[in-house]
Amino acid sequence: MTENGAHAFELQGVNIYYGSKMAVNDVNLMIPRQKITAFIGPSGCGKSTVLRSLNRMNDLIPGARVQGGVFFGGQDLYAENVDPVEVRRRIGMVFQKPNPFPKSIYDNVAYGPRLLGVRGKAVLDEIVERSLKGAFLWDEVRGDLKKSGLALSGGQQQRLCIARTIAVEPEVILMDEPASALDPIATQAIEELMKVLVQQFTIVIVTHNMQQAQRVSDYTAFYSIRKKEEQGGVENRWGILAEYAPTERLFTNPASEETERYIRGEFG
Amino acid sequence: MSDLLTSVPEDKPMSLMPDEVVFRRGLAGRHLRGRVWKIFFMMAIVLALLSLVALFLNVVNSAAGLIVVQYNIDPAEVVPNGDLAAATAEQLAAGIVEYEPNRALVLIRDNLSSVPVDQFSASTMSQILGTHLYPESAADKTPRDLEPEERAAILAQNLSVDVMKQFISDDIIGLNVLETHSLFESIFDRAAIEEHFAAEFDPATTRLEFRLWLRPSFLTSGQSSDPVLAGIRTALIGTIWIVAITVLVAFPIGVGAAIYLEEYAAAFGNINTRFGRFMQWFNRFIETNVRNLAGVPSIIYGLLGLAIFVRAAAEFTSGRFVGVTDSNGRTIISASLTMALLILPVIIINAQEAIRAVQSSIREASYGLGATKWQTIWNQVLPAAMPGILTGTILGMSRAIGETAPLVIVGASTATFLDPNGPFSSFTALPIQIYQWTARPQAEFRAIAAAAIIVLLVLLLLLNATAILLRQYFRRKLQT
Ligand SMILES: Nc1ncnc2c1ncn2[C@@H]1O[C@H](COP(=O)(O)OP(=O)(O)O)[C@@H](O)[C@H]1O
Ligand SMILES: [Mg+2]
Numbered sequence: 165m166t167e168n169g170a171h172a173f174e175l176q177g178v179n180i181y182y183g184s185k186m187a188v189n190d191v192n193l194m195i196p197r198q199k200i201t202a203f204i205g206p207s208g209c210g211k212s213t214v215l216r217s218l219n220r221m222n223d224l225i226p227g228a229r230v231q232g233g234v235f236f237g238g239q240d241l242y243a244e245n246v247d248p249v250e251v252r253r254r255i256g257m258v259f260q261k262p263n264p265f266p267k268s269i270y271d272n273v274a275y276g277p278r279l280l281g282v283r284g285k286a287v288l289d290e291i292v293e294r295s296l297k298g299a300f301l302w303d304e305v306r307g308d309l310k311k312s313g314l315a316l317s318g319g320q321q322q323r324l325c326i327a328r329t330i331a332v333e334p335e336v337i338l339m340d341e342p343a344s345a346l347d348p349i350a351t352q353a354i355e356e357l358m359k360v361l362v363q364q365f366t367i368v369i370v371t372h373n374m375q376q377a378q379r380v381s382d383y384t385a386f387y388s389i390r391k392k393e394e395q396g397g398v399e400n401r402w403g404i405l406a407e408y409a410p411t412e413r414l415f416t417n418p419a420s421e422e423t424e425r426y427i428r429g430e431f432g
Numbered sequence: 433m434s435d436l437l438t439s440v441p442e443d444k445p446m447s448l449m450p451d452e453v454v455f456r457r458g459l460a461g462r463h464l465r466g467r468v469w470k471i472f473f474m475m476a477i478v479l480a481l482l483s484l485v486a487l488f489l490n491v492v493n494s495a496a497g498l499i500v501v502q503y504n505i506d507p508a509e510v511v512p513n514g515d516l517a518a519a520t521a522e523q524l525a526a527g528i529v530e531y532e533p534n535r536a537l538v539l540i541r542d543n544l545s546s547v548p549v550d551q552f553s554a555s556t557m558s559q560i561l562g563t564h565l566y567p568e569s570a571a572d573k574t575p576r577d578l579e580p581e582e583r584a585a586i587l588a589q590n591l592s593v594d595v596m597k598q599f600i601s602d603d604i605i606g607l608n609v610l611e612t613h614s615l616f617e618s619i620f621d622r623a624a625i626e627e628h629f630a631a632e633f634d635p636a637t638t639r640l641e642f643r644l645w646l647r648p649s650f651l652t653s654g655q656s657s658d659p660v661l662a663g664i665r666t667a668l669i670g671t672i673w674i675v676a677i678t679v680l681v682a683f684p685i686g687v688g689a690a691i692y693l694e695e696y697a698a699a700f701g702n703i704n705t706r707f708g709r710f711m712q713w714f715n716r717f718i719e720t721n722v723r724n725l726a727g728v729p730s731i732i733y734g735l736l737g738l739a740i741f742v743r744a745a746a747e748f749t750s751g752r753f754v755g756v757t758d759s760n761g762r763t764i765i766s767a768s769l770t771m772a773l774l775i776l777p778v779i780i781i782n783a784q785e786a787i788r789a790v791q792s793s794i795r796e797a798s799y800g801l802g803a804t805k806w807q808t809i810w811n812q813v814l815p816a817a818m819p820g821i822l823t824g825t826i827l828g829m830s831r832a833i834g835e836t837a838p839l840v841i842v843g844a845s846t847a848t849f850l851d852p853n854g855p856f857s858s859f860t861a862l863p864i865q866i867y868q869w870t871a872r873p874q875a876e877f878r879a880i881a882a883a884a885i886i887v888l889l890v891l892l893l894l895l896n897a898t899a900i901l902l903r904q905y906f907r908r909k910l911q912t
Binding site for chain 1: 698791793794795796797798799800801802803804807811812815816909910
């Protein structure tokens, strides 16, 4: 293990299974603090799976299992005495499809703090305002915080989800293709937001879009698929971490030919 | 040009599709089959609607109509408007004292006296009435000396209206329904009925009147062996008690079971272990059986309720443990618990489906913010599932209102003159009352049975309407 200061996560020989099926094999990765790390790779290579293992979201899927070490600030997240509820409160998540609660904008943002027992209108008002400002949404909704979160546009909904996440002041924000359901303008807004948020948070983002990874991220992890023919003609596929480097270098000077072919768009 | 045409088939493979003629013939047949099915489906709807209309007309037809009544004394002279059922206690008492001043004393002796019969006429009213209410001026008088106003006051203050109505009807007015006609007969065949009345009956002592059997006093009167006086108050109160307790018991248990099956049991078994696989199998086993239970005939639940609640748990269901002494296990609480068992599967299945339909993205969002499982269930899953859960509960409630067989077995009384006053009372219920009345040979009983059926249907509609409003309320809350 390296010094805890620079790295938020350290993954050591991580294998993740769904039931008896192996989804990713032997991932070794160090994710730096207060930087944006992007996960790229072809569909089905396990980007989301690895991302969800970082805040124990996989626990919610019956039969999902993580082997190896996932360390956060030196603490093994899968140790016996670790409560996944605490993990998720410190490592927030934004999902591919904007998923605001069917409640008002205010209640959406106040939901997390209330879970933690924060009461009192003045404090909650302050949290809601600060979080919405932090997600660049305040100016658009300040007049009508009672409006349903579902009444917002897709891009606004996703920023509401980000506001909701930062309201509990996590240390890390995990984002699983946060802009893939949005139009280019909303996407740009999210990207700009990420660049500001990274001053405060560690961000890990899964993206399908290589330009996006290049534009926003400091480090990029490229995942790929390995296959093996089993007896009976059944094909076994699993994901591996193929290359991990500073974004600049990975895109200009990839170490492996596979990475190079992928970033040239030859498969995906 | 023609070269071009003939050359086409050569490089195109020969078509395997039917040619134009065959296609057209087939097309007509395909459309025809569609039309036949459409007509069949339409007939099904029409048939269903017709049966509904027939049922409705049949009930309404019986619930009102012309009757031939016979009186010793015109009711209008005894109580205002001759409407006995709607009269107040004071009016009834005054009528009794006016027409039967001595029988009024008999009523006091039989119903209120606390002295032996042979000392009745020699005792003062304060001795006779004890703790009952009476005017101060009457305290030291013997019964014979009472002024008419005093007799009336004592009757009005102490006797139930039902007893007085019965007395007036039987012993003063002597009201007797001689003939009952249905509503449609009364409307479309009125002339014939009037002719028949004029020919057969004496207008001095009988009268032809139009009677609405379903009238306000029908709801407020208790049981009676006289169909003119009988009402459904006792049965209605019984039904309301039963349904209320049933829902109070079945709703939390049913929703709780559904939450367990959907939210906990599914995640309980880690399919990577042998024990986990067993738990998953076990949960599926439970679920299948809950579904089977929904199809078990209600009479079986009645037998179960008889064995468990009426017999085995008599100490509890009779209310002896809280000091109720005058009942056995055949009480409202036994009936309610039996009904709760009966509707539990319906509530569980519907709640399960509603919970399962809650989008997983909402759950993930909640967990992702650091919510515990219970916080997620309480704040997100249950509100989103509530419309569906309510639908199931209403289905169950509607079933509980109409079920008769289990009540008969658990021991609904056939003749209860006392209103139920709590979970440990004996009871009767609307469907039981209806069943009893329809079993009587006289047409008047069928008429009041029809009136009671209308009340039951209206109650059902009201419940369903409430449920729909509640459901809309929760839906709107989720959308805006
Ligand atoms: N809930 C699940 N249950 C079973 N298998 C899953 C589940 N989620 C993902 N997988 C499998 O794990 C592999 C990786 O999926 P995922 O992490 O979603 O890939 P990516 O996000 O890179 O497209 C895929 O083969 C997928 O079929
Ligand atoms: Mg994915």
